[in-house]
Amino acid sequence: xxxxxxxxxxxxxxxxxxxxxxxxxxxxxxxxxxxxxxxxxxxxxxxxxxxxxxxxxxxxxxxxxxxxxxxxxxxxxxxxxxxxxxxxxxxxxxxxxxxxxxxxxxxxxxxxxxxxxxxxxxxxxxxxxxxxxxxxxxxxxxxxxxxxxxxxxxxxxxxxxxxxxxxxxxxxxxxxxxxxxxxxxxxxxxxxxxxxxxxxxxxxxxxxxxxxxxxxxxxxxxxxxxxxxxxxxxxxxxxxxxxxxxxxxxxxxxxxxxxxxxxxxxxxxxxxxxxxxxxxxxxxxxxxxxxxxx
Amino acid sequence: xxxxxxxxxxxxxxxxxxxxxxxxxxxxxxxxxxxxxxxxxxxxxxxxxxxxxxxxxxxxxxxxxxxxxxxxxxxxxxxxxxxxxxxxxxxxxxxxxxxxxxxxxxxxxxxxxxxxxxxxxxxxxxxxxxxxxxxxxxxxxxxxxxxxxxxxxxxxxxxxxxxxxxxxxxxxxxxxxxxxxxxxxxxxxxxxxxxxxxxxxxxxxxxxxxxxxxxxxxxxxxxxxxxxxxxxxxxxxxxxxxxxxxxxxxxxxxxxxxxxxxxxxxxxxxxx
Numbered sequence: 001x002x003x004x005x006x007x008x009x010x011x012x013x014x015x016x017x018x019x020x021x022x023x024x025x026x027x028x029x030x031x032x033x034x035x036x037x038x039x040x041x042x043x044x045x046x047x048x049x050x051x052x053x054x055x056x057x058x059x060x061x062x063x064x065x066x067x068x069x070x071x072x073x074x075x076x077x078x079x080x081x082x083x084x085x086x087x088x089x090x091x092x093x094x095x096x097x098x099x100x101x102x103x104x105x106x107x108x109x110x111x112x113x114x115x116x117x118x119x120x121x122x123x124x125x126x127x128x129x130x131x132x133x134x135x136x137x138x139x140x141x142x143x144x145x146x147x148x149x150x151x152x153x154x155x156x157x158x159x160x161x162x163x164x165x166x167x168x169x170x171x172x173x174x175x176x177x178x179x180x181x182x183x184x185x186x187x188x189x190x191x192x193x194x195x196x197x198x199x200x201x202x203x204x205x206x207x208x209x210x211x212x213x214x215x216x217x218x219x220x221x222x223x224x225x226x227x228x229x230x231x232x233x234x235x236x237x238x239x240x241x242x243x244x245x246x247x248x249x250x251x252x253x254x255x256x257x258x259x260x261x262x263x264x265x266x267x268x269x270x271x272x273x274x275x276x277x278x279x280x281x282x283x284x285x286x287x288x289x290x291x292x293x294x
Numbered sequence: 295x296x297x298x299x300x301x302x303x304x305x306x307x308x309x310x311x312x313x314x315x316x317x318x319x320x321x322x323x324x325x326x327x328x329x330x331x332x333x334x335x336x337x338x339x340x341x342x343x344x345x346x347x348x349x350x351x352x353x354x355x356x357x358x359x360x361x362x363x364x365x366x367x368x369x370x371x372x373x374x375x376x377x378x379x380x381x382x383x384x385x386x387x388x389x390x391x392x393x394x395x396x397x398x399x400x401x402x403x404x405x406x407x408x409x410x411x412x413x414x415x416x417x418x419x420x421x422x423x424x425x426x427x428x429x430x431x432x433x434x435x436x437x438x439x440x441x442x443x444x445x446x447x448x449x450x451x452x453x454x455x456x457x458x459x460x461x462x463x464x465x466x467x468x469x470x471x472x473x474x475x476x477x478x479x480x481x482x483x484x485x486x487x488x489x490x491x492x493x494x495x496x497x498x499x500x501x502x503x504x505x506x507x508x509x510x511x512x513x514x515x516x517x518x519x520x521x522x523x524x525x526x527x528x529x530x531x532x533x534x535x536x537x538x539x540x541x542x543x544x545x546x547x548x549x550x551x552x553x554x555x556x557x558x559x560x561x562x563x564x565x566x
Contacts, residue, residue, distance in 0.1 A: 003303070004540050006310045006548040009327070009562040171299055229295050236301040243300075269301025274309055 005274075028055040034068060043069025059178075077103040077177040077201035079155030083146045084186040086167070086199035087157070089136050095129060097136055099144070101201045102177065105154040109136075113147060113158035115165065141167040143197055143205065163187060167197075168222035170207030171239050175246045177202040181253040188254040192261055193234045198252060204242060206235050237264060240272035241281070248282040255292070260285045298486060298493070305537055307488045310429065312548050314437035316563055321410075322438030326430040329490065330420025333427050335412060335434040339441075341455075342409040344400065352399025352407040356384040358414045358427075365419050373416070380414070380427060383475070383515060387428070387504040390512045392471050394435070402445055402453060410438070421490040424502055428475035429545055435472060436549050439464040473504035473512045474541050476534040480522060485530050487537050501530050505538025507546070 028034060034046060034053045042048055045057040046068060055061070057072040077085070079101075087099035087107060097109040111124050111132060136142065143164050144157035159165050177200060186198045189209055197205040208231040227235075241260040242252065250256055263284040264272050271277050296303040308329035317323040320336040327333075345353060358380040360373025367373070388394060399408040412434070414427055441464050446454045479489040479497035489497060498520025504512045511531065516522060522530075552559065 003305070004307045004310070004537075004544045006312055006544045008548065008552055009311045009313050011560070011562050229297065232295075232297055233301075236297060236299060239299060240301055269297075270303075270306060273300065 003270075010275075026061040027059070028061055028070060029058045030056055034061055034070070039066065040068045041066050043067045045070030045072060071178070073178055074176045075178060077101055078153070079103060079107070079146050079149045080200075081146055081148060083200035084143065084197070085146060085155075085157065085201045086141060086143050086172070086197055086203035086205050087201070089138050089140045089142065092132055092136070092138060095124075097132070099142065099157060101155065101157075101199075102174065102203065103153070103155060103201065105152065107155040107157050108150075109142070109144060109157045109159070113156070113160060115159055115162070136166060141172065141205065143167060143199070166222060167205055168207065169224070169227055170205050171235055173204040173206070173239055173242050173246075175202045175204060175242070175252065179246060179249065179252050180204075181251045183253055190238070190254065190258055190261070192238070192258070193231060194238055196238065196254070196257065198254075204252070206238050206242075208235065233269060237261060237269050237272070240264070240269060244272055244278040244281055245285070247278060250282060250286065256285060256289060259288045263288075300490070302488075304484060304486045305533065307425075307537075307541070308490075310426075310544075312429065312433055312545070312552070313562060314433050314549070314552060316561070321440060322434045322436070324430045324433035324437055326426050326433065328420070328422060328426040328429075328488070330418055331422060331426045332416075332418035332420075333423075333430045334415040334417055335427070335430040336415075337434045337438045338411045338413070339408050339438065340411060341401070341406055344404060344407040348396070350400045350403040351396035352409060353396060354388055354394065354410045354412055356381045356388075356412050356414070358384070358416070360416045363418065364416050368416075377416075380423065383424065383502065384412075384414075384427070384431065386513050386515070387473055387475060390473075393473055393506070393512065394471075395468055398465065398467070399440075401443055401455065405453070406445075406455065408440055410435075419491070421492075421494050422477055422488045424475045424477050425488060425541075428473070428504070429541070432469055432472045432474060432545060433549060435467050436469045438467055440467070471506050471508075473506045474538055474545070475502055475504050476538045476541065477502050478530040478534055480518075480520065480526065480530075485526065485533065487533070501527065501534070503531060503534040503538070505535055505542075507539065507542035509535045509539045511535065 032055050034055055036052050038051055040053060042053060045055060046053055047056050053068060055070045057070055059070045059072040062069055062071050085101050087101040089097050090100045090106060091098035095111045099107040099109050101107045144159045145164060146155050147158040148156045180198050180200055180202060189195045193209060195207055195209045208227050238261060241257060241264050245252055245256060245260055260281055263281045267277055311327040314324045316325045317336050321339040322337040323335060325334045344351060358377040360368045360377045362369045401407055412431060442458050444456045446456055476487060477500055478485045478487060479494060479500040481493060481497045486493060499518035499522050502515045502517060506512060
């Protein structure tokens with residue numbers, strides 16, 4: 001039965017700011033003067049013009065002692081060593097793969113940074129180079145960690161642990177990198193029955209929790225068995241919850257996603273994307289997060 | 295199993311927002327938001343000469359502009375190909391005689407008639423363009439107000455056209471038989487209605503069907519490089535007719551609701 005809802009547009013009302021924790025944020029737009037005090041050093045997102053420190057991106061000003069920088073709200077991913085990223089292979093080159101990670105330049109995954117199946121430790125030979133396509137092809141999704149950042153900003157990845165590697169069946173959600181909170185671990189097994197990888201580059205991967213911890217393969221074999229309907233419903237609901245949190249610009253981390261999931265349970269999965277249901281769920285999530293903090 | 299990535303069933307549409315009369319210097323306009331797809335349609339009624347083979351009818355002209363706001367691929371002349379494709383499909387959908395009463399657009403046979411220039415502007419592409427465009431065209435035609443003209447003949451036999459002084463004295467078009475396009479995309483072994491951008495990337499073949507409110511099919515087109523089985527085409531046609539009928543009912547209801555609000559309606563427009 002087709003369900004088609006049409007409605008007249010309603011002017012969006014501004015949602016009131018949540019209770020201020022600490023000082024109010026100093027928000028700037030490109031071209032705004034941050035300070036005229038010359039004692040500060042300029043960091044990312046700022047430049048000096050006629051003894052004034054001016055912002056070059058739109059975001060919040062952060063000050064660490066004498067360093068002033070502007071953290072942009074919506075930006076491409078800027079790699080930092082140790083970040084977890086989820087990326088898509090775009091090219092297979094001679095000794096490396098080019099990975100798309102929502103940054104200014106394609107990231108690089110060197111053959112020597114990749115785990116060989118079976119966990120062997122040996123020099124990569126010419127046969128390994130020729131067999132590169134057997135491991136990862138164009139269009140595959142991988143989870144990896146940032147090893148280093150080149151001088152031009154390109155990021156070098158590695159998958160030298162059994163928890164990284166090619167990703168199997170699941171759903172990818174692309175959000176802005178500034179909405180993913182920095183945490184100790186980005187691989188979460190949610191109690192609702194699905195697992196989620198929160199990539200620092202804004203790519204979020206939701207997949208059904210594997211039953212046995214079969215990590216010996218090194219993450220190359222992908223099971224193509226059909227996923228049961230109950231798991232798919234959980235994953236769809238999580239995906240809609242994440243989209244709702246992103247639309248209302250709430251930080252994404254395991255607790256916020258879980259609270260949003262629980263708040264959305266009384267609604268049908270496809271109703272979560274309706275504007276009024278979205279607002280209601282996110283308000284509930286925000287309230288519970290504030291209760292948690294305070 | 296009837297579950298897509300965003301929880302919808304195979305026959306469910308995303309939430310649609312319709313608003314008419316958003317552009318003030320047109321005869322009729324409508325804006326439709328279907329998920330992330332944003333379409334603006336403006337209709338301008340101008341006087342012209344009827345076509346030679348149909349001397350007592352007016353006609354419609356379609357022009358589709360893919361704005362560079364939608365995606366970076368539309369920069370410069372990138373959107374022209376898609377624009378002409380959409381315009382050709384619209385011509386085909388409206389080519390059947392019963393869709394719009396063209397005889398009502400005639401003023402003087404063989405000399406003057408109303409030409410409705412329908413301009414479609416793609417503001418954002420979020421999948422399922424054709425459905426959204428056809429809904430917007432129908433809403434804009436519903437909103438179109440064509441001024442009433444009288445033809446005066448003086449002694450020498452030359453005809454003069456007089457526009458009435460009252461700006462609200464106009465004729466409205468009957469849009470009951472205007473068809474809406476339903477796009478059915480084949481993904482794997484199933485077909486879905488209202489595909490998002492990601493679902494469109496996965497589907498190899500789609501069927502565009504134009505359905506009137508009574509469930510009659512007026513035109514059909516297959517797009518995509520994949521192939522469709524004849525049996526699945528029948529199934530898709532049946533699904534398209536069902537979905538098309540409910541689409542028309544929902545659209546007519548919302549248009550009537552908007553009409554009944556009258557001048558007290560708060561216009562949201564683009565800055566809402």
